[in-house]
Amino acid sequence: MMLDNPATKYRPFVGVDLPDRQWPSRRIETPPQWCAVDLRDGNQALIDPMDQERKQRLFDLLVKIGFKQIEVGFPSASQTDFDFVRSLIEEDKVPDDVRIQVLTQARPHLIDRTFEALKGAKNAIVHVYNATDPVFRRVVFNVDKAECIQIAVDATTQIRENMAAAPETHWTFQYSPELFSTTEMDFAVEIVDAVEAAFGASAEAPMIVNLPATVECATPNNYADQVEWFCRHIRHRDHLIVSVHPHNDRGTGVAAAELAVMGGADRVEGCLFGNGERTGNVDLVTLAMNLYTQGVHPGLDFSNITPIMREVEHCNQLPVHPRHPYVGDLVFTAFSGSHQDAIKKGMAARREAQNDFWEVPYLPIDPLDVGRSYEAVIRVNSQSGKGGVSYLLEQEHGIELPRRLSMEFSQVVQEVADRLGREITSQMIYQAFVDEYLAKSTPFTLIGHRLSSEPDSPRVHLEAVIEEGGERQTILGQGNGPLAAFIKALAAAGHDVEIIDYHEHSRGQGADAEAIAYVEVRLANEAVFGVGTDESITSASMKAVMSALNRHLSTRAPAPNVTEETLTVAK
Ligand SMILES: CC(=O)SCCNC(=O)CCNC(=O)[C@H](O)C(C)(C)COP(=O)(O)OP(=O)(O)OC[C@H]1O[C@@H](n2cnc3c(N)ncnc32)[C@H](O)[C@@H]1OP(=O)(O)O
Numbered sequence: 001m002m003l004d005n006p007a008t009k010y011r012p013f014v015g016v017d018l019p020d021r022q023w024p025s026r027r028i029e030t031p032p033q034w035c036a037v038d039l040r041d042g043n044q045a046l047i048d049p050m051d052q053e054r055k056q057r058l059f060d061l062l063v064k065i066g067f068k069q070i071e072v073g074f075p076s077a078s079q080t081d082f083d084f085v086r087s088l089i090e091e092d093k094v095p096d097d098v099r100i101q102v103l104t105q106a107r108p109h110l111i112d113r114t115f116e117a118l119k120g121a122k123n124a125i126v127h128v129y130n131a132t133d134p135v136f137r138r139v140v141f142n143v144d145k146a147e148c149i150q151i152a153v154d155a156t157t158q159i160r161e162n163m164a165a166a167p168e169t170h171w172t173f174q175y176s177p178e179l180f181s182t183t184e185m186d187f188a189v190e191i192v193d194a195v196e197a198a199f200g201a202s203a204e205a206p207m208i209v210n211l212p213a214t215v216e217c218a219t220p221n222n223y224a225d226q227v228e229w230f231c232r233h234i235r236h237r238d239h240l241i242v243s244v245h246p247h248n249d250r251g252t253g254v255a256a257a258e259l260a261v262m263g264g265a266d267r268v269e270g271c272l273f274g275n276g277e278r279t280g281n282v283d284l285v286t287l288a289m290n291l292y293t294q295g296v297h298p299g300l301d302f303s304n305i306t307p308i309m310r311e312v313e314h315c316n317q318l319p320v321h322p323r324h325p326y327v328g329d330l331v332f333t334a335f336s337g338s339h340q341d342a343i344k345k346g347m348a349a350r351r352e353a354q355n356d357f358w359e360v361p362y363l364p365i366d367p368l369d370v371g372r373s374y375e376a377v378i379r380v381n382s383q384s385g386k387g388g389v390s391y392l393l394e395q396e397h398g399i400e401l402p403r404r405l406s407m408e409f410s411q412v413v414q415e416v417a418d419r420l421g422r423e424i425t426s427q428m429i430y431q432a433f434v435d436e437y438l439a440k441s442t443p444f445t446l447i448g449h450r451l452s453s454e455p456d457s458p459r460v461h462l463e464a465v466i467e468e469g470g471e472r473q474t475i476l477g478q479g480n481g482p483l484a485a486f487i488k489a490l491a492a493a494g495h496d497v498e499i500i501d502y503h504e505h506s507r508g509q510g511a512d513a514e515a516i517a518y519v520e521v522r523l524a525n526e527a528v529f530g531v532g533t534d535e536s537i538t539s540a541s542m543k544a545v546m547s548a549l550n551r552h553l554s555t556r557a558p559a560p561n562v563t564e565e566t567l568t569v570a571k
C-alpha cells in the first residue's frame with residue numbers, strides 16, 4: 001500500500017510574471033538605508049522581552065554602530081515600550097540625526113496612544129501595518145479587498161491628522177502591507193497606491209512603503225521579482241522610499257534582502273545577528289559585511305565586533321552561534337591541516353606583497369577589520385597538521401621550527417591530540433615541545449665549556465665538561481667553529497655524531513632574550529633532531545647536540561602526556 005506523501009499538503013510558490021526582469025544584472029554599489037528593528041521585531045520574539053535597562057543599552061549600541069533609523073518599540077501595545085519611548089524623548093537621549101520609529105496596528109485607539117508616546121519627539125517615523133495577504137483577509141480579519149483597503153486608508157488619514165496637529169516633530173510615515181510576499185501583487189500595488197494618496201506623499205516628502213516577507217516562503221529570486229514588479233507598477237514610485245523587511249524562515253533572508261535591493265529597494269529593515277520572530281529577521285551584520293567584502297562601505301561600524309556581539313547577547317539573552325558569518329567565535333578559526341597551511345602561506349605572502357587586496361586563502365575577510373586577531377585563526381586538534389603546530393609555536397612562543405623538525409614534531413602533537421580527543425592549546429603544544437626536546441637531560445648533560453682561538457685563524461679549541469650517566473669527564477676538540485670543535489671532542493670520547501642540518505635564532509627580547517638552536521644529526525645511521533636553548537648561542541648549539549644524543553639513547557618514549565592539568569611550562 002502506498003503511504004500518503006505528507007509533502008502534498010504544501011503547494012509550490014507561484015511567482016510574479018516578470019520575463020524582462022532587470023535585477024539579475026544589477027550590482028549593489030551603494031548601501032541601502034538601514035533600519036534596525038531589534039527593539040521591536042527582535043524584542044517581540046524574545047523569551048523575556050527587554051526591560052528598560054536592556055532596551056537603553058541596545059539603543060545606545062545601535063546609535064554607536066551608526067544606525068540613523070531605529071524602530072524602538074510598539075508603544076501602544078506595552079507599557080514598557082511606552083515608557084521607553086517617553087524616556088528617550090524626555091531625557092533627550094536621541095541624537096538629532098537619528099529617527100526613532102514605532103509600530104502600530106491600523107486601529108484608532110492604538111494610533112492615538114502611539115502619538116501620545118511620541119509627544120515632543122524631534123524626528124519620528126510612524127509605522128502602521130495591516131495584513132493584505134488573502135489568507136489573513138479571509139481567516140484572521142474576515143474582510144474583502146475593499147474593506148482591507150479601507151482599514152489602511154482610515155488609519156493613514158488618522159495618522160496624517162495626528163501629524164498635522166504636532167508640527168514640532170519632523171514626521172515620516174511608513175506603511176507595511178503585511179505578508180507582502182504572499183499578497184497578490186496587483187492588490188499590494190492597489191492598497192499602497194490608496195495609502196499613498198490618502199497620506200499625500202510627494203517626491204519632496206516621500207513616505208516609506210515597507211514590503212515585508214513576513215514569513216519567507218520562496219526562493220529569494222521571487223522576492224526580487226516582486227520588489228521589481230512593485231516598483232515598476234506603483235503609481236508614484238518617486239513618492240516612495242521602498243523598504244524591505246525579510247524574515248529568514250527558509251534560511252535565505254540575507255540573499256532575499258540583497259536581491260530585493262537589486263530589485264529596486266532603497267531601505268532594509270532587520271536585526272543584529274538575525275534575531276527576530278521564529279528563525280529571525282534578516283541579519284544586518286551579515287548584510288553589511290557582505291557589502292564590505294565587495295568594496296562598498298556599509299556606513300555601519302562593525303570594526304570591533306566582539307564587544308557588539310557580547311552586548312547584544314546580554315540584551316537579547318540569546319547566544320550568537322559560534323559559526324555565525326563574520327562574527328561567530330569560530331569563524332576565524334581553522335583546525336584542519338591543509339587550511340592552516342594555506343592560511344599561513346597566505347599571511348606570509350601578504351606580508352611580503354605590495355598588493356593591497358586581501359588574498360588570504362580560506363579567510364573571506366581580514367579578521368583585523370572586525371577587531372579579531374590573527375592568533376585565533378589557527379587552533380590545533382587531531383585534524384591539524386604541521387602548519388598549524390608551527391604557526392602557534394612561532395606566534396605565541398617565538399619558536400621557528402625548521403621544516404623537517406616541524407614534520408617530526410607534528411607527529412608528536414598528533415599523538416597527544418588523538419589521545420586526548422579534543423583541542424590542544426598552544427600552551428600544551430609548547431609543553432609537549434619542551435618535554436620532547438628540551439627536558440631530556442640524561443644520560444648526557446653539558447656542564448660547561450671553554451673556548452680559545454688561534455690568532456688570525458677560524459679554528460677554535462674547545463674544552464667541555466659533560467656528564468654521562470652521572471660521571472663527569474672533560475672532552476677536548478678543535479674545529480672551524482665551536483660546534484665543529486664540540487663534534488670533534490665528542491668523537492674523541494667515543495660518540496660519533498654527524499651534523500646534517502643546523503638552524504638558530506634568538507627568541508624573546510631585551511634581558512629575556514635567549515638563543516635557540518636546532519640540529520639534525522646522524523647517529524648510528526639514524527637521523528635525530530635535538531634542540532637547545534641558552535643565553536649564549538654556542539652553548540645552545542652544544543645543548544642541541546646533547547638533546548639529540550639523549551633522544552637517540554632513550555628508547556622512543558610515547559608522546560609526552562600533556563593535558564591542561566599537567567602544564568608546568570610558563571609561556
Ligand atoms: C508581523 C509583525 O510582527 S506585526 C507586530 C506584531 N507584534 C505584536 O503583536 C506585539 C504586540 N501586540 C500586542 O500587545 C497586542 O496584540 C495588541 C495590543 C497590539 C492588540 O491586542 P488585542 O487588542 O488584545 O488583540 P490581540 O492581541 O488578540 O490581536 C488580535 C486582534 O488584532 C487585530 N489586528 C491584528 N493586526 C491588525 C492590524 N494590523 N490592524 C488592525 N487590526 C489588527 C485582529 O483582527 C484581532 O482583532 P479581533 O480581536 O477583533 O479579531
Ligand SMILES: CC(C)C(=O)C(=O)O
Binds near residue numbers: 179212213247
Ligand atoms: C510589521 C511588519 C513590518 C512585520 O514585522 C513583518 O511583516 O514581519
